Amino acid sequence: MIPAARYVLESTLERDTNIFELVVDTTQRISISGTRRAIAVARDQAMHGMKVVLVEAPRPRSILGPMFGVSADAAGLYEMIQPPPRNRFDTIYPTGTKNLYFVPSGDCRFRPTIWEMDWLRDRLEQHFNCIVTEYDD
DSSP states (O other): OOEEEEEEEEEETTEEEEEEEEEOOOEEEEEEEEEHHHHHHHHHHHOOOOOOOOEEEOOSSSGGGGGGOOOOEEEEHHHHHHTTOOOSSSOOESSSSTTEEEEOOSSSOOOOHHHHHHHHHHHHTOOOOOOEEOOOO
């Protein structure tokens, strides 16, 4: 789990203590239209040392999976957003690029709701510095 970065400046002036706190959210959420652009951004972020997860756009069969050595029929996004207890989190796959992980579309035959995607991103940001979500126009 990656905690939010916290920078605390404490200054003591005689009897007064002034505490200034700047909270920096270290998780970037990036949504990108276009498969090539999403892959390029995800790889770039990973190569710069960020722990990145690339979430494939919802489709009935993964087209990115084979590019990362994951079966086109592998469980993924669809299975993650199922209501408990049917949801699964064994659907995050490592890739050949250091710091880059991949979530295929799974058996997604519908576009997930905003609430489902927000729920998913909230879970993923506990483990990743950057979440790149590919989407179709």
